Amino acid sequence: GAVVSQHPSRVICKSGTSVKIECRSLDFQATTMFWYRQFPKKSLMLMATSNEGSKATYEQGVEKDKFLINHASLTLSTLTVTSAHPEDSSFYICSANEGTGGGNTFGSGTRLTVV
Amino acid sequence: GEDVEQSLFLSVREGDSSVINCTYTDSSSTYLYWYKQEPGAGLQLLTYIFSNMDMKQDQRLTVLLNKKDKHLSLRIADTQTGDSAIYFCAESMRTGFQKLVFGTGTRLLVSP
Numbered sequence: 001g002a003v004v005s006q007h008p009s010r011v012i013c014k015s016g017t018s019v020k021i022e023c024r025s026l027d028f029q030a031t032t033m034f035w036y037r038q039f040p041k042k043s044l045m046l047m048a049t050s051n052e053g054s055k056a057t058y059e060q061g062v063e064k065d066k067f068l069i070n071h072a073s074l075t076l077s078t079l080t081v082t083s084a085h086p087e088d089s090s091f092y093i094c095s096a097n098e099g100t101g102g103g104n105t106f107g108s109g110t111r112l113t114v115v
Numbered sequence: 116g117e118d119v120e121q122s123l124f125l126s127v128r129e130g131d132s133s134v135i136n137c138t139y140t141d142s143s144s145t146y147l148y149w150y151k152q153e154p155g156a157g158l159q160l161l162t163y164i165f166s167n168m169d170m171k172q173d174q175r176l177t178v179l180l181n182k183k184d185k186h187l188s189l190r191i192a193d194t195q196t197g198d199s200a201i202y203f204c205a206e207s208m209r210t211g212f213q214k215l216v217f218g219t220g221t222r223l224l225v226s227p
């Protein structure tokens with residue numbers, strides 16, 4: 001089945017630094033990937049839709065200059081949290097769909113802690 | 116906008132059946148999904164149902180869809196301790212089946 005690999009699984013960074021999270025589709029091409037954020041004991045909130053070769057589409061209330069998304073190839077999307085602050089600490093999850101309507105495949109998530 | 120609701124918590128004994136319920140508001144959803152999340156992990160797709168179906172069964176899992184009432188349920192037969200996790204229902208958004216709106220999640224606790 002479809003596999004989505006997300007790295008790193010866990011990262012701790014200092015306040016003010018930037019962190020890059022990678023999302024790769026391993027055995028299929030994904031023109032569209034999605035980035036979600038999950039707060040503790042809460043549901044997933046869609047942050048943005050990553051489109052290969054074009055700009056990402058951000059959901060309302062998500063700062064595009066803070067959460068930079070790059071989808072340079074059909075198998076890789078990256079999310080960079082710029083100038084991270086403690087309130088950016090969260091669980092970030094990406095997903096991709098093969099395009100068959102059978103459900104999105106999710107990465108294993110990245111736990112970001114900003115200290 | 117879209118809104119997907121679930122009960123927060125369900126506790127069952129091993130061997131019993133579990134039924135997790137979900138209500139949604141977007142009647143134009145194409146697909147409805149059930150995902151499982153274990154602590155600190157990503158989401159695992161369990162099953163999904165197309166909106167023109169009423170029921171789908173896959174081994175221990177049975178999905179029922181009442182489109183009139185916008186109600187979706189997941190029944191897990193012979194629940195095991197390994198089924199303890201958070202279960203999310205999700206609906207595809209009007210703009211495309213890949214874009215999902217997730218429910219609030221139901222924490223299932225299975226006791227021996």
